[in-house]
Amino acid sequence: MPWCTHSEIRGISNQAQKIHDDIRHGHLLIHAHARDGHTTVVVGTYVHRGGKSVYLHGEDHLRQVADTFDSPAQALTAFESVHAAEMRPGPAPLTDTERATIAARSVFDVTTAKSEPSRPEPETVPVYLADAGDHDALLDSFLDAHGEFEKWRTWSDDTTHAIHESQTLRIERVHETPAHEPAWTVAAYETPVSDRAWVLTATGTTPAPVLQDLLAHLADGDGWDTRVGAPVDEKMVTAAAQPLSDAGWKHTVDGRWIR
Incomplete structure (x- = not known):
């Protein structure tokens, strides 16, 4: 031209x-x-x-x-x-x-593929084998979404408390703990000044999805009813453990304890 x-x-x-x-x-x-x-x-x-x-x-x-x-x-x-x-x-x-352009591009594509590290395929595991995740971020998200819980920090900033507006449910999060020691403590009370009605603990290795479900269940208000009722008997335990039984879990009674 x-x-x-x-x-x-x-x-x-x-x-x-x-x-x-x-x-x-x-x-x-x-x-x-x-x-x-x-x-x-x-x-x-x-x-x-x-x-x-x-x-x-x-x-x-x-x-x-x-x-x-x-x-x-x-x-x-x-x-x-x-x-x-x-x-x-x-x-x-x-x-x-x-043809020359296609050949040159194919060499480049192969070289690029070899230079990039292979990524492992995602693996689906049961929820109890999931990664622990970021517990602090999980607590922050929970508090942001539920204004009925008020956040308190201790003087050392090692522990955060989330207290329900009714003062009858309290969540304690210890930020730095050994892997298998309690990092979460949830306690429910019949009144703001009574003794504990029940307490639940979880370690720092507890999978984040499990904790997320727990917090969501607590937030709906029905998961920590502390009203005084009849003493716990075998029938009540069986009803409470029915979801576990349906999932194939077994329980044994050892004196005062049910495992």
């Missing part, structure tokens, strides 16, 4: 690259191709852009739209009238430049 200015050359090359990308990504479907002297001509239709059909002339950086049509039938008829003897169905064979 010695007669073109630099700006015109860039414009022609940009148009050729856009046509190439449209074909490669399936936006421009090629119906037929033919040889026209020293170059290739093709006819195709855009999937979008109103479904316009185009007649393309040239190869590589010289490929350009030579004519447009309103329908594939109109385009194919015009194409066949000129190139009937050389006309072949489908896209034209790749040029030497296109």
